[in-house]
Amino acid sequence: MPFKAVVFDAYGTLYDVQSVAAVTEQAFPGHGDIITQLWRIKQLEYTWLRSLMQRYEDFAVVTHDSLVYTLRVLGLRTDAATLDRIIAKYLDLDPYPDARAALAAMKDRRLAILSNGSPAMLDGLAKASGFDTLLDAVISVDARKIFKPSPQAYALIEETLGLAPSEVLFVSSNPWDVCGAKAFGLNVAWIERVSPEAMAAACLETDLVAPLTLFKALRTQMDELGFAPDYRIAALSELPEIVTTHEP
Amino acid sequence: MPFKAVVFDAYGTLYDVQSVAAVTEQAFPGHGDIITQLWRIKQLEYTWLRSLMQRYEDFAVVTHDSLVYTLRVLGLRTDAATLDRIIAKYLDLDPYPDARAALAAMKDRRLAILSNGSPAMLDGLAKASGFDTLLDAVISVDARKIFKPSPQAYALIEETLGLAPSEVLFVSSNPWDVCGAKAFGLNVAWIERVSPEAMAAACLETDLVAPLTLFKALRTQMDELGFAPDYRIAALSELPEIVTTHEP
Numbered sequence: 001m002p003f004k005a006v007v008f009d010a011y012g013t014l015y016d017v018q019s020v021a022a023v024t025e026q027a028f029p030g031h032g033d034i035i036t037q038l039w040r041i042k043q044l045e046y047t048w049l050r051s052l053m054q055r056y057e058d059f060a061v062v063t064h065d066s067l068v069y070t071l072r073v074l075g076l077r078t079d080a081a082t083l084d085r086i087i088a089k090y091l092d093l094d095p096y097p098d099a100r101a102a103l104a105a106m107k108d109r110r111l112a113i114l115s116n117g118s119p120a121m122l123d124g125l126a127k128a129s130g131f132d133t134l135l136d137a138v139i140s141v142d143a144r145k146i147f148k149p150s151p152q153a154y155a156l157i158e159e160t161l162g163l164a165p166s167e168v169l170f171v172s173s174n175p176w177d178v179c180g181a182k183a184f185g186l187n188v189a190w191i192e193r194v195s196p197e198a199m200a201a202a203c204l205e206t207d208l209v210a211p212l213t214l215f216k217a218l219r220t221q222m223d224e225l226g227f228a229p230d231y232r233i234a235a236l237s238e239l240p241e242i243v244t245t246h247e248p
Numbered sequence: 249m250p251f252k253a254v255v256f257d258a259y260g261t262l263y264d265v266q267s268v269a270a271v272t273e274q275a276f277p278g279h280g281d282i283i284t285q286l287w288r289i290k291q292l293e294y295t296w297l298r299s300l301m302q303r304y305e306d307f308a309v310v311t312h313d314s315l316v317y318t319l320r321v322l323g324l325r326t327d328a329a330t331l332d333r334i335i336a337k338y339l340d341l342d343p344y345p346d347a348r349a350a351l352a353a354m355k356d357r358r359l360a361i362l363s364n365g366s367p368a369m370l371d372g373l374a375k376a377s378g379f380d381t382l383l384d385a386v387i388s389v390d391a392r393k394i395f396k397p398s399p400q401a402y403a404l405i406e407e408t409l410g411l412a413p414s415e416v417l418f419v420s421s422n423p424w425d426v427c428g429a430k431a432f433g434l435n436v437a438w439i440e441r442v443s444p445e446a447m448a449a450a451c452l453e454t455d456l457v458a459p460l461t462l463f464k465a466l467r468t469q470m471d472e473l474g475f476a477p478d479y480r481i482a483a484l485s486e487l488p489e490i491v492t493t494h495e496p
Contacts, residue, residue, distance in 0.1 A: 038462065042471075048296040049424050049473060053397045053431045057474075065472035073465045075448025149301045176297050183301045200323025214286065217321045223290075224313035225297060226305075 003187065003243050004163050006106055007139075009148075009172035010115035011093075012219070013191060014236075015125060019094035020086065027082050028071075035070055041218065042066035044176075047116055047147035056145040058118040063090055091124040095131070098237040103134040105240040112137040114157055114170070116147045137161060149180020157186070166248055171239065175223040182227040187248045189239065190229035194220040251435065251491050252411050254354055255387075257396075257420035258363035259341075260467070261439060262484075263373055267342035268334065275330050276319075283318055289466065290314035292424075295364055295395035304393040306366040311338055339372040343379070346485040351382040353488040360385040362405055362418070364395045385409060397428020405434070414496050419487065423471040430475040435496045437487065438477035442468040 008014050017040055024039075025032025043066040050056055057065075064087060071078050103111055112135060115122055119140045126132040139160050141153040148154070157168055165185040172178050173191040181188045199217050222228070231242055256262050265288055272287075273280025291314040298304055305313075312335060319326050351359055360383060363370055367388045374380040387408050389401040396402070405416055413433040420426050421439040429436045447465050470476070479490055 034462070038466070041466065045293075045296075045424070046471070046473065048293075048300055049397060049427070049471075052296055052299055052395075053428050053473070054399060055431055055474065065474075069469070069472040072444070073447060073469045075444075147300075149297060151302060176293070179297070180301050183303055196320070196323075199321060214282070218286070218289065221317070221321045223294070223297075224317040225294065225301070226303065226313075 002247055003109060003169040004167040005110035005112060005136075005157075005161055006169045006171060006239065006243060007112045007114050007157055007161075007186075009170075009174060009177050010113050010117055010122060010125065011174075013096075013171060013173045014099045014113065014131070015093040015095055015129070017093065020089045023086050023089040027078075027086060028076055031074065031076065035067075035074065035076075037216070038073070039067050039070045042069050051147045051150055056147075058142050059116050059147075060087075060118045060121055063087060063121075091121060092128045093125060095129045096236055098235055099129075100131070100134075102236040102239050103131060106243055107134065109243060110136045110161055110163070112139055112157070112161060114139045114141075114148075114154070116141050116153075118142050148177055149183070151180075151184050154181055154184040154186060169243060169248070171236075174219070175221065176225070178229050179223055179225040179227040182229065183225075188229045189231040189233055189242060190222070191236065192220070192222070192232050192234060195234075196221065250495055251357060251417040252415040253358035253360060253384075253405075253409055254417045254419060254487065254491060255360045255362050255405055255409075255434075257418075257422060257425050258361050258365055258370060258373060259422075261344075261419060261421045262347045262361065262379070263341040263343055263377070265341065268337045271334050271337040275326075275334060276324055279322060279324065283315075283322065283324075285464070286321070287315050287318045290317050299395045299398055304395075306390050307364050307395075308335075308366045308369055311335060311369075339369060340376045341373060343377045344484055346483055347377075348379070348382070350484040350487050351379060354491055355382065357491060358384045358409055358411070360387055360405070360409060362387045362389075362396075362402070364389050364401075366390050396425055397431070399428075399432050402429055402432040402434060417491060417496070419484075422467070423469065424473070426477050427471055427473040427475040430477065431473075436477045437479040437481055437490060438470070439484065440468070440470070440480050440482060443482075444469065 011017050021032045021036040024035040046062045046066050122138045122140055126138050137160050139156050141147050144152045146152050170181045170186040171189045178188050178190045259265050269280045269284040272283040294310045294314050370386045370388055374386050385408050387404050389395055392400045394400050416434055418429045418434040419437045426436050426438045
């Protein structure tokens with residue numbers, strides 16, 4: 001029995017979170033990349049911490065607060081208008097170049113997003129990228145007030161699409177999301193955007209490891225959480241063949 | 249009514265996690281500090297992720313797995329004996345120099361540890377440092393199979409000591425732990441080991457921000473989680489005066 005639905009993570013999977021770097025670089029010349037990396041790490045930490053503390057606030061709040069933290073720690077002064085301008089880019093992230101074609105090629109399956117983003121953020125992204133016309137559902141964890149990788153978040157796929165986890169292929173570039181989805185029982189394809197060889201080579205090529213390399217390492221290399229993806233792919237463009245030729 | 253008990257976080261609060269750097273440096277010359285920082289970040293991430301995934305494994309497992317991740321990502325080869333030697337240091341971390349005197353000066357209150365560490369790891373630490381004779385209780389979150397900052401972890405203080413959160417002063421250097429304890433209702437003293445001014449100065453003094461500075465920033469600067477400590481102190485040596493002169 002083939003996969004009946006393909007469900008995508010949004011941030012870092014369909015949409016390039018690093019595309020905010022151009023805006024942060026414009027606001028804080030010389031610091032664009034480091035702000036973007038630190039912001040992303042703290043944004044994720046806050047989703048996990050707030051979930052564990054049972055103090056959920058939606059992803060718009062977490063995204064704002066983690067940017068405030070990042071600028072404060074780096075000693076960068078800002079104002080509300082600059083903050084708003086940077087955060088606005090989060091509603092209009094660049095899709096990965098192969099995202100549209102991959103979605104279009106799998107239109108014979110049900111297609112959806114399951115994301116930590118708030119409903120307003122996700123609707124904005126789907127409209128800005130034009131993916132709203134290709135997707136059958138845009139599912140926000142906000143319905144359960146807890147973030148991934150809680151099982152309650154992944155359970156929203158079945159509640160929304162009426163399909164069992166075994167009938168669904170979940171796609172994410174985020175290692176922790178891959179492990180969470182596997183622990184829940186979904187079939188999972190991991191987009192491995194940086195190979196271990198490339199990462200290790202970059203880490204060892206200089207005496208002082210570049211901070212951006214290490215921050216990327218933290219986000220792109222598979223975690224040691226006792227789970228492994230069913231499929232490892234290098235890009236979204238490999239998905240249509242997997243969906244056509246493999247069965248769960 | 250004065251504080252009836254003072255309860256300490258262990259890792260980074262009473263015991264210096266960075267004291268493993270000497271051992272990692274010996275095993276991997278030139279990489280000691282970066283291994284230690286990356287290891288600590290992943291160790292914490294795995295406690296939060298496993299808690300959220302409802303896939304608890306104790307802190308010994310998480311500590312091992314996060315070290316395996318760190319060495320793999322840095323492209324460093326190792327063997328079981330080296331891994332064991334590094335991890336053994338985690339059972340014998342150096343206490344902060346002022347920890348013993350601070351504990352001894354507060355012996356008229358009940359004193360305890362509440363830590364993510366497994367019972368075996370914490371007993372080892374307490375014995376190796378000799379703090380076992382000063383502490384009334386060593387509490388491991390393992391009793392609830394979930395890590396801090398879950399409220400279930402902090403609830404173990406009342407269950408063990410029979411004291412309400414309002415009667416307890418909780419002490420941690422970890423910003424996320426401070427926020428979790430405040431959210432739960434404890435009185436909290438935060439050990440701010442690196443001032444914001446020192447951090448911002450270090451971050452801006454070079455064009456390329458040093459990775460160690462940034463990793464430390466991630467762990468030493470107060471988080472934006474909607475909570476603030478009741479007391480900010482620079483060292484454990486300030487605690488006896490707070491306990492004597494303040495009331496919850």
